[in-house]
Amino acid sequence: MYNSPQRCDDNKTGGAPTLVVDVAVIGGGPAGIMAAIAAADEGADVLLCEQLPRIGVKLQATGGGRCNITNTLPNDEFMERFGRFGRYAQPALTRFGQDTLREFLQSIRVSTHAPDGLHVFPVTHQASTVVQALATHLHAKGIRIHCGARPRRLTLKQGSLVGIETKTSSFRSRHVVIATGGRSHVALGATGDGYELARQAGHTITDTWPAMVPLITAQTWPARCRADTVPKAEISVDLPGMRKCRGVGDLIFTRTGLAGPVVLDFSRHIPPLLREYGTVPLRLCLTGTPHADTWHSRLQFGQREEPGTPVAHYLKRTMAPSLAEVMCELTPLPGHTPLGQLARAPRRMLAEVLAQTPIDVTDTGGFGKAMITRGGVTLKEVAPETLQSKYLPGLFFAGEVLDLDGPCGGFNLQWAFASGYLAGQCAGRQSMEK
Numbered sequence: 001m002y003n004s005p006q007r008c009d010d011n012k013t014g015g016a017p018t019l020v021v022d023v024a025v026i027g028g029g030p031a032g033i034m035a036a037i038a039a040a041d042e043g044a045d046v047l048l049c050e051q052l053p054r055i056g057v058k059l060q061a062t063g064g065g066r067c068n069i070t071n072t073l074p075n076d077e078f079m080e081r082f083g084r085f086g087r088y089a090q091p092a093l094t095r096f097g098q099d100t101l102r103e104f105l106q107s108i109r110v111s112t113h114a115p116d117g118l119h120v121f122p123v124t125h126q127a128s129t130v131v132q133a134l135a136t137h138l139h140a141k142g143i144r145i146h147c148g149a150r151p152r153r154l155t156l157k158q159g160s161l162v163g164i165e166t167k168t169s170s171f172r173s174r175h176v177v178i179a180t181g182g183r184s185h186v187a188l189g190a191t192g193d194g195y196e197l198a199r200q201a202g203h204t205i206t207d208t209w210p211a212m213v214p215l216i217t218a219q220t221w222p223a224r225c226r227a228d229t230v231p232k233a234e235i236s237v238d239l240p241g242m243r244k245c246r247g248v249g250d251l252i253f254t255r256t257g258l259a260g261p262v263v264l265d266f267s268r269h270i271p272p273l274l275r276e277y278g279t280v281p282l283r284l285c286l287t288g289t290p291h292a293d294t295w296h297s298r299l300q301f302g303q304r305e306e307p308g309t310p311v312a313h314y315l316k317r318t319m320a321p322s323l324a325e326v327m328c329e330l331t332p333l334p335g336h337t338p339l340g341q342l343a344r345a346p347r348r349m350l351a352e353v354l355a356q357t358p359i360d361v362t363d364t365g366g367f368g369k370a371m372i373t374r375g376g377v378t379l380k381e382v383a384p385e386t387l388q389s390k391y392l393p394g395l396f397f398a399g400e401v402l403d404l405d406g407p408c409g410g411f412n413l414q415w416a417f418a419s420g421y422l423a424g425q426c427a428g429r430q431s432m433e434k
């Protein structure tokens, strides 16, 4: 019987200090696991190093433990959602796109489905199903797994890659895949080591920022609306030239500011702006009506039809009570003011706040709360067709360590698996040619 699939050891070496393998993979997340499998499929003897006691720790936490593993968008649309450099993913997705990933998962007995037609989950809705199946498959393929091993240096001999080194041991391999992820969520394995390893090979690392992260606001009123989720909220940056920077989706208020799917997706734009401006003013449409004129007419109608109704009471018919109170305060207007007593100027001001609520972002939740890292190993220094370094032959990259990130919705896991597959396959194939 298969025993504790996620516990790792090196049965083959008995802990010997120098092991020689065809391909060494650094990082036991989805990208590294897939790279190890793909390299082994090419016939390579593969070592997978993971610094944590278990592989797939972050994967196990994804999607709130449910693991939104990919989505059903066609490749073109999928890549578009990654922004300007999305096309970089094309060779990886062509080889290991959404359908291939799902077929692969099915082959290791993980059935998937897309309950809403878009977001794909394991049918168990448990990330642990995926992690355990992958661990079982790694073992079945005879891949050597070293947990608690943290290579932090490449071994170079006369400018050529010959292995990797941890503090206490070294491994010889002319083919190395760096799949160490980014900086976000240290407890889930983020070390940033991949950047140092890449630098050692001469690579440039672009600025790294926390992305998919809650936002902290100067105003404290969100704390009072914590119980409320606003569906289809619109969010935009209120800075010159930033009109196109907007998002729509569910918004959640937190003790310190804003969260929820729309904020997580939108947050990728914020850290560079915080660096430039210190504070980033946003406009939120929380009422489904983004035009002040529409609200103005509605309030006038209310004044005519029911002049005795308090403003806050009137607003509570179309929004959460806590939010209605906040809207009045922001005007500022006592919520108990009867509609009939609403003078022109405060009515106009209230209409504007209802249509576009101003709020200032002063910070993000940082790498501790970020789901992914924006930035990383510069794409132009890594060949997209193989994910091999253009500087150091034999060195490959996969997953979040590269400067490519997507929005919420299975994009980042699909990229991790697809890039892992491509890098592992190319590394494995190359190692078998020599």
Ligand SMILES: Cc1cc2nc3c(=O)[nH]c(=O)nc-3n(C[C@H](O)[C@H](O)[C@H](O)COP(=O)(O)OP(=O)(O)OC[C@H]3O[C@@H](n4cnc5c(N)ncnc54)[C@H](O)[C@@H]3O)c2cc1C
Binding pocket: 026, 027, 028, 029, 030, 031, 032, 049, 050, 051, 052, 055, 056, 057, 058, 059, 061, 062, 063, 064, 067, 068, 069, 070, 149, 150, 151, 152, 179, 180, 181, 182, 184, 185, 188, 189, 190, 191, 192, 193, 194, 370, 371, 372, 398, 399, 400, 401, 409, 410, 411, 412, 413, 414, 416
């Ligand atoms: C809470 C949370 C929920 C998420 N939910 C989703 C979701 O539902 N869908 C989605 O698409 N994306 C989701 N993401 C993003 C997704 O998890 C990542 O994009 C993805 O895991 C990146 O894969 P990776 O293999 O590149 O890196 P990681 O998963 O971060 O794996 C890297 C591994 O490398 C190891 N490592 C680091 N340095 C070293 C070293 N020097 N030596 C050895 N090992 C090392 C780490 O311990 C880690 O295990 C979520 C992220 C978080 C934090």
